[in-house]
Amino acid sequence: MAACKLQGTIVRNQFIEKKVAPKERNSAVVQAVVTRDKFNVKIPQLATTYTPLPFTIPLIEKAKEIIVETEDTTSAGKFGRFGGKFVPETLVVCFNQLEAEFKNALHDDVFQAELATALRDYVGRETPLYHAQRLSEHYKSKNGGKGPEIYLKREDLNHTGSHKMNNALAQAMIAKRIGLKSVVTATGSGHHGLATAAACAKLALECTVFMAAKDMDRQSSNVRLMKLLGAKVEAVNGCFKDASSEAFRCWVGDLENSYHLSGSAVGPHPCPTMVREFQSVIGKETRKQAWEKWGGKPDIIVASVGTGSNALGMFHEFLSDTDVRLIGVEAAGLGLESGKHSSTLTKGEMGVYHGAISYLLQDGDGQIIEPHSIAAGMEYPGVGPELSFLKESGRAEFCVATDEEALDAYERLCKLEGIFPSLEAAHALAILDKVVPTLPNDNIKVVVNCSGRGDKDADIVFNCRK
The missing domain is CATH 3.40.50.1100 (Rossmann fold)
Known part of the structure; x- marks a missing residue:
């Protein structure tokens, strides 16, 4: 995926004089x-x-299409x-459906109970x-x-040696809940790939992990473990960003059967929110x-x-x-x-x-x-x-x-x-x-x-x- 610099229309450090009143600042973060x-x-x-x-609102010049929201930050x-969600129109429906499934899972007592049990008995929480x-x-x-x-x-x-399992297991459970058969993801250090491979093995899901060739060399022990867990590990030229792009392309090519399991708090909504929540x-x-x-x-x-x-x-x-x-x-x-x-x-x-x-x-x-x-x-x-x-x-x-x-x-x-x-x-x-x-x-x-x-x-x- 290509980057867009926004041509300086948003990056200006300028502020209007009017202060935001304390009662208007509803966000805990703000x-x-x-x-x-x-x-x-x-x-x-x-x-x-x-x-x-x-406590001021940034003045955004020449960017009428982008609205700065200071009160409702999420x-x-x-x-x-x-x-935001900067994806082709054909993918908007997919991300909207994912958001709906995510919200349903958050409010489903059965799902939450199953996740809590898995985190305790399988992952080993609390740490x-x-x-x-x-x-x-x-x-x-x-x-x-x-x-x-x-x-x-x-x-x-x-289990598998990092925080990545918290999110990988939860999202793999959502993929299973939706009825999808395979999971695709990207990994840098191998920790997320290993966690995803383990979660997919547990839940009988196919797993494909994209990883930069140089990362496969320097994190070879995790690559071997992913393969032992039944995952297919695909080498990509470049670094983690290139592996991430390739995983996304793979998912787009098989939307009906596969689930893109993001391990990083980046990407289009709701991916960052899901990762942070889990x-x-x-x-x-x-x-x-x-x-x-x-x-x-x-x-x-x-x-x-x-x-x-x-x-x-x-x-x-x-x-x-x-x-x-x-x-x-x-x-x-x-x-x-x-x-x-x-x-x-x-x-x-x-x-x-x-x-x-x-x-x-x-x-x-x-x-x-x-x-x-x-x-x-x-x-x-x-x-x-x-x-x-x-x-x-x-x-x-x-x-x-x-x-x-x-x-x-x-x-x-x-x-x-x-x-x-x-x-x-x-x-x-x-x-x-x-x-x-x-x-x-x-x-x-x-x-x-x-x-x-x-x-x-x-x-x-x-x-x-x-």
Whole structure:
């Protein structure tokens, strides 16, 4: 699918003078603009894109066909001016039917009971909220014995080793509910492909996974496991974005029999909303577990950002809790100035890609700039519309970690806690080096989403650290 730059008609940082009255701001996300008196300091030197915006409505020039909605941020899949459904007319009916099935499933007690049982007995939920004591002590030792208590949400302990199973299983159940026989999907790190292959095996569905040839080489263990589960794995030239395009084409060629199972919070409505909804179990459990462990909420939540599924799974539950600080960490690759990175929210611009408006890595002509990250699951030139809105609204902060910083964090967690994090999760862990020194020395609780298991990345780490 081609990208569209929107020719600068939406990307202008201009605002009209009229302020939006508090009573008009109905969205919890819009209301949740940063009140962080308890922290008193901002993160230094993070290449952060976090900038609190005034309560104003953006002035959109020469774009009469696009309406900015500030009050209902999720209407028809719109998050402010992001999201939507930019697909050929022939596919609109398919996505409308999918949305109807999704909404029916959400309100069907039988489906919800079956999903809850499967998440418990098959996936292994709830996953622990683990107190990383040695990691906490590591940072305290560098700060005069004072510092936050660090907890890990152990999504790596899910069946197949990542948070991806939460959504893959739920959507595979919807495909079965509709009566479709086969599922097509795309994967980068292999975690989503593996989760989908397992869910399809469980539910007797055929499964085809598209994956970039270079990702198949660097994530070969997951490829072997997908094949053992009965999935057909198709190699695609390019990277994850090209695999995503190919999966979409395959689905369009067989609409009557196949189901396109998105694992990323990107694409046309209702795909981003479905992924976020099925991943929101992560944040819901975190709230419950935090209350049980220390009688409160996390002060800071950190998650890596590729396309947005694990970050939204953690963040969504806490959007209206303005005293909870949300930090997303993108892949800086070889450095932001090198051009070899996947930092879409940090360096991207608005455009249309894969069926929705979001931030994209693109050149002046609207052509996609190839992303780079040592973590295959973060190597995508776009990001979900909801995270795009969270950036623009100021509700969440977004910063970056390089390949080297992620490798350091991977090894650190192995040696201090005996846990192999995925390289995707290692980006979130890496930012602790810069966040922790800025925090006050009171009883701060930091939760990092350990979104996946990292044995798949062991060869990469060894090869980079010979």
